[in-house]
Amino acid sequence: MLSIGEFSKICEVSTKTLRYYDEMGLIRPDEINPENGYRYYSISQLKKMLLINRLKSYQFSLEEIKAILELDEDQFEEKLCSALLRKSKEVQDKLSALEYTLQQMGRDILHLETGIPIMSYLDEIEVELVQTKSMNILYLRQMLSRDDYALGYGMFFNRLFQKIATEKLTILGTPITIYHSPEYNPTGNDTEFAIPIKEAVKGTRDLPGSLCAKSVVKGSYSELTSVYAKLREWIEHEGYEMVSSPYEVYVTNPYQVTGAEDLITEVYFPVKKK
Structure with a gap:
């Protein structure tokens, strides 16, 4: 048997962490001395503890490890x-995001060294006024927190695609996300996932056509906030106002591109003249 100190070393x-793991039922001491409360671990538990450490290094949460x-x-x-394959994809996505961030930092450094303001890229974002046509959309609407977004997007779009396949429906466009919340709330935002289809069935509605300020993002989804800011600036400057919720159209499938730089997203802000 090993004392908690020896096992810890x-x-x-x-x-302290071992005691916490005991409380949550992750790994418990093999024996506790009833007289003094000393905790002891068996040699066989070393293997389990090393597995826990290994899974933690793979970015698994303690709850995931316990399961x-x-x-x-x-x-x-x-x-x-299966869990390792799923986590491997998550880690790869994070690596891709970090690589994109490094490239962005490199461009900013180069611009600053050559006297170009760091925020000058906003001037390069193009905005156009377009008239969209009404669409029949199959949709799911959900309150999602910031932490839910990454998994939520795939999960809800998959549900829509499964319904389309099961009912043999006809797809007329690429996936859309509509943001209904009037303000950002990290604990939950009213988010609608939709796919344009031909048939009017249960779970569909009309997305009305409207006059929209439109911009196209070519690159990481992290660029979307800059485009949103540019669109609002353009709307204010040109004398328009928002009339309904903004939405994004995903022209490319994030699971089918080689890198974030290949992503193409259209952003629409429905507007009217003041």
Whole structure:
């Protein structure tokens, strides 16, 4: 048996963390001395602790790790493999985002070194006034927090595509996200996911055509906030006002492009003249 101190030293996990893991049921001491409360771990538990450390280094949350450790033995390898594949995709997405950020920083440094203001890129964002046509959309509407966005987008669009496949519906356009909340709230935003289809069935509605200020983003979704700011500036400057919720049309599928620089997103702000 190993004392909590010895177990802590071998696995490089503090005794405070080990006590917390015990409280949450992640890994419990094999034995607790009833007289003095000293905690002891078995040699066999080293393997489990090393697995926990390994999964943590792969960016799994403690809740995710606990769920994995509670899997039945006959399902463990298969479910763990699936979880690792999913987490690998998440890590790759983060790496791609960091690479894009580094490229952006490099451009900003180059601009500053040559006397170009860091925010001058806003002047390069083009805005045009367009008249859109009405669309019949299959939709799902959900309150989503900031942390929900990454997984939520894929999950809800997948549900829509599954319904389209099951009911043999006809797709007429690429996915759309409509943002209904009047202000940003990190705890939850009224978000509508939609796909234009031909058939009017349960779960569809009309997205009316309207006059819109439109801009196109070529690159990472992180650029969208800059485009939103440019659109609002243009609307104010040109004497228009917003009449309904802004929406994004995803021209490219993020799962089918080689990098963030290949993403194309159209942004529409429905407007009318003041």
